[in-house]
Amino acid sequence: MQAWPIYRVMGDDANAPNLVSDDLALRIYKDMVLLRTFDEKALNLQRQGRVGTFPPSLGQEATEIGSAYALSKKDWLVPSYRDHGALYVHGVPFENVILFAMGRAASLAGDVRALPSSIPIATHLPHAVGLAMAMQMQGEESVAIAYFGDGATSEGDFHEALNFAGVFKAPAIFLCQNNGWAISVPVSRQTASPTLAQKAVAYGIHGVRVDGNDALAVYQTVKQARERALSKEGPTLIESLTYRLGPHTTADDPTRYRQAEDLVPWRGEHDPIVRLGVYLEKQGVLGPKDLDGMKKDAQEWVNQAVEAAEAMPKVKPIEMFEHVYAVMPPRLVQQLQDLEGGVQ
Amino acid sequence: MAEQNMVQALNTALHEMFEGDARILLMGEDVGKNGGVFRVSEGLFDKFGGQRVIDTPLAESGIIGTAIGLAVGGMRPIAEVQFMGFLYPGLDQLFSHAGRLRARSVGQVSVPLLVRMPYGGGIRAPEQHADSAEAYLTHTPGLKVVVPSTPYDAKGLLYSAIEDPDPVIFLEPIRMYRLGRMEVPEGRFTVPIGQARVAKTGSDLTLICWGAMTHLAMTVAEDFQKRGIEIEVLDLRTLAPLDRQAIASSVAKTGRCVILHEAPRTGGLAGEITALIMEVAFWYLKAPVARVTGFDVPYPAYAWEDFYMPNPERLSRVITETLKD
Ligand SMILES: Cc1ncc(C[n+]2csc(CCOP(=O)(O)OP(=O)(O)O)c2C)c(N)n1
Ligand SMILES: [Mg+2]
Numbered sequence: 234m235q236a237w238p239i240y241r242v243m244g245d246d247a248n249a250p251n252l253v254s255d256d257l258a259l260r261i262y263k264d265m266v267l268l269r270t271f272d273e274k275a276l277n278l279q280r281q282g283r284v285g286t287f288p289p290s291l292g293q294e295a296t297e298i299g300s301a302y303a304l305s306k307k308d309w310l311v312p313s314y315r316d317h318g319a320l321y322v323h324g325v326p327f328e329n330v331i332l333f334a335m336g337r338a339a340s341l342a343g344d345v346r347a348l349p350s351s352i353p354i355a356t357h358l359p360h361a362v363g364l365a366m367a368m369q370m371q372g373e374e375s376v377a378i379a380y381f382g383d384g385a386t387s388e389g390d391f392h393e394a395l396n397f398a399g400v401f402k403a404p405a406i407f408l409c410q411n412n413g414w415a416i417s418v419p420v421s422r423q424t425a426s427p428t429l430a431q432k433a434v435a436y437g438i439h440g441v442r443v444d445g446n447d448a449l450a451v452y453q454t455v456k457q458a459r460e461r462a463l464s465k466e467g468p469t470l471i472e473s474l475t476y477r478l479g480p481h482t483t484a485d486d487p488t489r490y491r492q493a494e495d496l497v498p499w500r501g502e503h504d505p506i507v508r509l510g511v512y513l514e515k516q517g518v519l520g521p522k523d524l525d526g527m528k529k530d531a532q533e534w535v536n537q538a539v540e541a542a543e544a545m546p547k548v549k550p551i552e553m554f555e556h557v558y559a560v561m562p563p564r565l566v567q568q569l570q571d572l573e574g575g576v577q
Numbered sequence: 578m579a580e581q582n583m584v585q586a587l588n589t590a591l592h593e594m595f596e597g598d599a600r601i602l603l604m605g606e607d608v609g610k611n612g613g614v615f616r617v618s619e620g621l622f623d624k625f626g627g628q629r630v631i632d633t634p635l636a637e638s639g640i641i642g643t644a645i646g647l648a649v650g651g652m653r654p655i656a657e658v659q660f661m662g663f664l665y666p667g668l669d670q671l672f673s674h675a676g677r678l679r680a681r682s683v684g685q686v687s688v689p690l691l692v693r694m695p696y697g698g699g700i701r702a703p704e705q706h707a708d709s710a711e712a713y714l715t716h717t718p719g720l721k722v723v724v725p726s727t728p729y730d731a732k733g734l735l736y737s738a739i740e741d742p743d744p745v746i747f748l749e750p751i752r753m754y755r756l757g758r759m760e761v762p763e764g765r766f767t768v769p770i771g772q773a774r775v776a777k778t779g780s781d782l783t784l785i786c787w788g789a790m791t792h793l794a795m796t797v798a799e800d801f802q803k804r805g806i807e808i809e810v811l812d813l814r815t816l817a818p819l820d821r822q823a824i825a826s827s828v829a830k831t832g833r834c835v836i837l838h839e840a841p842r843t844g845g846l847a848g849e850i851t852a853l854i855m856e857v858a859f860w861y862l863k864a865p866v867a868r869v870t871g872f873d874v875p876y877p878a879y880a881w882e883d884f885y886m887p888n889p890e891r892l893s894r895v896i897t898e899t900l901k902d
Pocket of ligand 2: 382413
């Protein structure tokens with residue numbers, strides 16, 4: 234039996250060398266602080282009724298940000314609903330994420346190589362395979378990376394995507410964020426396998442586990458997977474071990490299925506932001522007051538983004554019709570007229 | 578008798594059924610400890626345990642396919658799909674197997690399967706949580722499709738569905754889950770599958786609807802009543818098989834018909850019902866049959882939801898048109 238060590242570069246039980254420069258580590262750290270600030274703000278806005286149901290990524294910042302830093306802007310990012318952090322790093326402005334949470338379809342920016350966040354679980358994984366194949370067929374130096382959760386590994390499309398990727402040696406990365414939960418269902422209920430990474434074996438592709446709260450380890454793991462993909466060594470399944478500290482979404486009440494104690498091993502010194510902060514302080518590139526300054530900057534920045542989003546003009550009926558097809562067919566022209574006739 | 582909303586009526590029915598028949602199981606995502614994302618299965622896990630109230634892995638094809646096997650094997654599974662928009666990975670199990678096993682086995686295999694799911698819009702849900710995909714199911718031979726619009730019908734139809742020898746898809750209108758309470762009898766009672774309900778009698782026009790649209794239909798019909806126009810509201814309750822008799826006799830009486838659904842227009846059930854009216858009541862019609870529906874666009878993000886959803890203005894406009902001589 235193959236062993237499945239957890240790749241880790243920070244802390245006392247590190248088992249691999251760190252290859253990330255302090256400068257890059259500091260940038261990753263800043264964006265993790267920004268993501269946390271944003272999530273906390275969005276949770277507040279939801280309570281005030283200013284945005285709708287929102288899925289925070291609290292506790293998963295290292296995986297979200299660290300992974301996206303390892304990508305090139307030419308790579309395709311194929312996200313789920315909780316991946317606004319990765320999308321942000323890839324180039325999608327936060328205002329767009331806020332608009333998305335306000336029920337306005339704008340989780341994207343036109344020039345960013347990303348698909349809209351998949352709401353149905355796991356069904357976007359085959360798209361990443363196809364995108365990766367398209368990149369390869371056209372001789373592009375880019376990969377496709379799919380983001381998904383532990384729950385997604387139970388869906389048929391997860392298995393079909395890994396299998397296709399293996400057969401076609403697609404330059405794809407499957408980034409599974411094992412955050413312990415699929416809403417109320419623990420990962421132990423998704424699979425009888427001891428790890429998720431080992432599912433790669435069945436499809437003849439590379440599998441690896443990484444400490445998902447170690448931003449630098451995540452960065453390196455994704456970077457290596459990317460290099461493998463580009464050097465025609467095939468796809469990689471990454472199991473990133475992290476923890477969902479917040480509710481599944483603002484509509485969820487985690488006290489129904491987990492205890493406060495369950496969070497203890499993931500809070501405090503295990504928090505991904507704290508961990509990278511401790512490391513950076515040790516490296517001498519982060520002062521004790523720097524975090525406060527970063528938080529303040531992040532808050533201002535997020536507030537500006539919220540203001541910009543809230544200042545957008547009201548939605549119009551035509552926006553619901555104009556992008557269904559490249560050319561609006563007569564029946565939609567007719568339906569739009571009917572609707573506007575009634576609206577006036 | 579207790580006043581209950583639809584969630585409570587369904588929850589009570591499930592508790593009673595679990596007491597009464599040890600073969601009944603509930604399986605799905607978050608149905609156990611969490612009591613379902615809408616709390617329809619609240620308390621079942623604590624009372625009946627994880628053997629009967631089963632949190633499954635996250636896989637709709639797995640849930641429905643396994644439930645088919647359980648049903649054929651002598652159990653009485655209730656499969657829950659978390660939202661209708663997430664049914665699609667499981668559709669193959671309904672299309673290729675649940676709906677066909679009886680016919681393919683020349684009557685030797687029964688699939689007494691019940692598949693429940695919340696459906697429909699109107700609550701500002703995130704994208705893809707508001708689909709009304711009933712037409713895919715009513716188009717599938719071998720399936721029965723029911724949609725309660727009141728707490729009473731929810732409980733009565735659930736009893737009929739669990740006792741039915743064939744697969745029944747039970748659609749729960751999300752907007753009606755907690756909208757309105759009514760007296761719901763304790764213990765078993767049934768609302769027969771295949772029978773529409775006259776929610777309001779009238780002689781001037783038949784308004785056909787189901788699910789949350791019944792609520793809109795009633796509001797608009799009461800409004801017309803104030804102006805002396807009597808609209809008959811026919812809440813179908815079962816979408817497959819359709820209650821031909823009820824549709825025929827109401828339309829024959831009124832001579833005018835408007836069909837209301839929130840699903841997209843093209844290929845929606847209104848088209849089928851219109852054809853049925855041609856077959857059973859054409860010679861009674863005084864005006865063309867009309868429909869008020871969702872538009873032929875993917876259910877939009879919720880900022881556009883009010884544009885998408887049929888509303889009193891759109892419905893009243895079409896009713897007024899249809900009432901013209
Ligand atoms: C096909 C499908 N089924 C069910 C759902 C409802 N649902 C939304 S999120 C979720 C849990 C997902 O868990 P996981 O894959 O671990 O991702 P996480 O939310 O933890 O990031 C479920 C069941 C869905 N969105 N899509
Ligand atoms: Mg998860």
